[in-house]
Amino acid sequence: xxxxxxxxxxxxxxxxxxxxxxxxxxxxPMSKEAxxxxxxxxxxxxLIPSPISCxxxxxxxxxxxxxxxxxxxxxxxxxxxxxxxxxxxxxxxIYDKMKGVGAHEIxxxxxxxxxxxxxxxxxxxxxxxxxxxxxxxxxRNDTRLEYIxxxxxxxxxxxxxxxxPHFQLVALPxxxxxxxxxxxxxxxxYEFRExxxxxxxxxxxxxxxxxxxxxxxxxxxxxxxASRFPFETWIFPKExxxxxxxLNDKNKIEDLAEVVIGVTRKLFKALGRxxxxxxxxxxxxxxENKMDHxxxxxxxxxxxxxxxxxxxxxxxxxxPTVPEESAKFLREA
Amino acid sequence: xxxxxxxxxxxxxxxxxxxxxxxxxxxxPMSKEAxxxxxxxxxxxxLIPSPISCxxxxxxxxxxxxxxxxxxxxxxxxxxxxxxxxxxxxxxxIYDKMKGVGAHEIxxxxxxxxxxxxxxxxxxxxxxxxxxxxxxxxxRNDTRLEYIxxxxxxxxxxxxxxxxPHFQLVALPxxxxxxxxxxxxxxxxYEFRExxxxxxxxxxxxxxxxxxxxxxxxxxxxxxxASRFPFETWIFPKExxxxxxxLNDKNKIEDLAEVVIGVTRKLFKALGRxxxxxxxxxxxxxxENKMDHxxxxxxxxxxxxxxxxxxxxxxxxxxPTVPEESAKFLREA
Numbered sequence: 001x002x003x004x005x006x007x008x009x010x011x012x013x014x015x016x017x018x019x020x021x022x023x024x025x026x027x028x029p030m031s032k033e034a035x036x037x038x039x040x041x042x043x044x045x046x047l048i049p050s051p052i053s054c055x056x057x058x059x060x061x062x063x064x065x066x067x068x069x070x071x072x073x074x075x076x077x078x079x080x081x082x083x084x085x086x087x088x089x090x091x092x093x094i095y096d097k098m099k100g101v102g103a104h105e106i107x108x109x110x111x112x113x114x115x116x117x118x119x120x121x122x123x124x125x126x127x128x129x130x131x132x133x134x135x136x137x138x139x140r141n142d143t144r145l146e147y148i149x150x151x152x153x154x155x156x157x158x159x160x161x162x163x164x165p166h167f168q169l170v171a172l173p174x175x176x177x178x179x180x181x182x183x184x185x186x187x188x189x190y191e192f193r194e195x196x197x198x199x200x201x202x203x204x205x206x207x208x209x210x211x212x213x214x215x216x217x218x219x220x221x222x223x224x225x226a227s228r229f230p231f232e233t234w235i236f237p238k239e240x241x242x243x244x245x246x247l248n249d250k251n252k253i254e255d256l257a258e259v260v261i262g263v264t265r266k267l268f269k270a271l272g273r274x275x276x277x278x279x280x281x282x283x284x285x286x287x288e289n290k291m292d293h294x295x296x297x298x299x300x301x302x303x304x305x306x307x308x309x310x311x312x313x314x315x316x317x318x319x320p321t322v323p324e325e326s327a328k329f330l331r332e333a
Numbered sequence: 334x335x336x337x338x339x340x341x342x343x344x345x346x347x348x349x350x351x352x353x354x355x356x357x358x359x360x361x362p363m364s365k366e367a368x369x370x371x372x373x374x375x376x377x378x379x380l381i382p383s384p385i386s387c388x389x390x391x392x393x394x395x396x397x398x399x400x401x402x403x404x405x406x407x408x409x410x411x412x413x414x415x416x417x418x419x420x421x422x423x424x425x426x427i428y429d430k431m432k433g434v435g436a437h438e439i440x441x442x443x444x445x446x447x448x449x450x451x452x453x454x455x456x457x458x459x460x461x462x463x464x465x466x467x468x469x470x471x472x473r474n475d476t477r478l479e480y481i482x483x484x485x486x487x488x489x490x491x492x493x494x495x496x497x498p499h500f501q502l503v504a505l506p507x508x509x510x511x512x513x514x515x516x517x518x519x520x521x522x523y524e525f526r527e528x529x530x531x532x533x534x535x536x537x538x539x540x541x542x543x544x545x546x547x548x549x550x551x552x553x554x555x556x557x558x559a560s561r562f563p564f565e566t567w568i569f570p571k572e573x574x575x576x577x578x579x580l581n582d583k584n585k586i587e588d589l590a591e592v593v594i595g596v597t598r599k600l601f602k603a604l605g606r607x608x609x610x611x612x613x614x615x616x617x618x619x620x621e622n623k624m625d626h627x628x629x630x631x632x633x634x635x636x637x638x639x640x641x642x643x644x645x646x647x648x649x650x651x652x653p654t655v656p657e658e659s660a661k662f663l664r665e666a
Binding site for chain 1: 335336337338339341343344345346348350352353354411413414425427428429430431432433482484486490491492503505506507509511512513533534537540558559609613632634636639640641642644645646647648649651
């Protein structure tokens with residue numbers, strides 16, 4: 001199949017071409033010896049900054065000195081952005097710049113270094129989701145911030161340096177262009193049709209069924225029609241919600257944990273336990289109070305081949321797999 | 334330095350943060366044995382499709398059977414898009430798709446497999462530039478096509494499979510989003526100021542001087558203010574021109590060859606001969622006849638560290654090098 005497909009959310013044409021070779025390149029994780037002492041393991045607390053907050057197995061906040069933590073949040077000791085100072089916006093001739101202000105936090109997902117149990121343990125992910133909501137609620141009060149990215153980079157291909165399971169949170173004083181584009185395109189759709197673009201996509205995927213990976217009562221995951229990367233998988237709440245934090249129904253949170261664990265397990269089963277993936281929450285801009293045109297979601301993007309980024313610099317994406325076939329493969333895994 | 338800088342051409346914020354580690358990862362080129370018979374070498378013509386056209390050392394078209402070719406253009410035997418058929422645009426529910434129609438050609442840059450002499454040989458690159466102009470002129474008559482990408486992916490990190498020096502040309506029935514964004518942002522600038530945005534950038538770079546890598550009579554190369562990647566270098570004609578093909582002055586073409594060779598030599602000298610880079614021509618959409626707001630240019634993007642593409646999926650770019658320092662390093666190389 002050689003077909004051009006347009007991603008309706010980003011307005012990006014993608015070349016679906018399975019006549020091209022697809023060279024699997026799955027780097028092995030680093031050995032324990034190569035990694036050295038794990039800074040996130042119990043006993044090595046001297047290697048990391050003091051915790052910001054800790055949570056118990058139900059996701060309830062506990063004292064940061066409590067040894068029985070299930071989720072521990074610490075500041076990144078080499079942050080992308082620093083929390084101190086005011087955002088000073090300046091011109092440099094015709095260019096714009098500002099001070100590198102923001103937050104960069106690590107969610108240590110478990111005391112255990114080995115992550116295997118996390119792919120079975122729904123309860124642990126529920127606690128982590130609640131911890132994230134708590135941190136977002138706190139950071140949202142900081143008026144310097146515009147957007148919060150939450151992600152897990154798993155595996156050697158995503159440049160993971162610490163293999164102890166962890167999420168990262170980056171709070172930014174700007175809206176990343178990938179998200180800003182999604183928002184502006186879905187806004188145009190809303191203005192024209194008075195419907196959420198993402199809801200339309202979900203409806204079509206549920207009706208077509210061929211690209212569905214997994215479905216639960218409240219969530220659906222599918223391989224997008226014009227996916228850029230092999231086995232790229234999206235997860236959406238079925239009901240329209242722009243705000244990830246409004247997820248306060250315990251059943252729904254458990255349902256989310258189930259689909260996230262389900263998708264990653266399927267990826268491991270279908271493609272091998274050593275694959276790398278990034279899991280990225282697309283949330284809404286912090287300063288919005290209501291967005292009828294935005295629908296929060298999660299993108300899971302495996303990295304199965306060596307990646308040069310040529311697509312990024314050229315704007316030309318070639319996907320050597322057919323989304324419907326990949327979805328079938330994952331569905332049956 | 335931790336600073337946020339906005340790229341004026343893409344409207345993208347980039348985090349410049351040199352407190353972050355920058356792990357060099359320069360894969361070795363494949364050995365001759367691992368590569369096997371080179372399909373672009375003389376004597377192996379049975380491995381490749383028949384040539385589309387050939388050019389002599391002055392870039393003049395010669396008979397495709399002439400053994401004394403300097404540039405040979407062949408169709409890619411595993412093309413991204415196929416040249417046959419009509420573009421049939423269809424809906425699939427709310428989605429859009431079309432037939433994968435386009436062209437994918439290879440410019441074999443020399444009979445010699447070893448590319449060393451190309452980084453000294455201005456005359457050879459001049460012939461190649463003329464050959465590209467000839468191919469663009471031909472493909473421009475094909476009304477199905479909207480855009481032509483020309484690029485050289487050099488080195489193992491860019492997934493180069495044939496090390497014999499070659500450029501690639503891909504003709505697309507759509508405008509890649511990276512280019513479409515550049516065009517729409519520069520159009521807004523033009524509407525507001527009645528000046529070319531790229532000309533403004535060039536003026537500022539020439540005045541500031543700190544980010545200049547190299548300058549000739551007609552061209553300037555610099556590291557952009559908000560560069561996404563270490564040692565990303567842009568090359569612009571100083572004079573406003575939207576169309577790469579209008580470069581018909583022999584002195585100007587030689588000048589372009591000089592700056593392209595100069596920049597790549599500086600990258601090799603500063604960073605090592607095994608680095609990978611992509612060189613990409615940003616040309617104008619084929620169906621435009623005049624564009625006051627667009628200015629053709631070349632992007633040279635080295636790939637020095639393992640690249641996961643997390644920036645692409647998140648929209649958050651972190652550059653661990655300071656553009657002014659990188660430019661000084663290259664200037665002095």
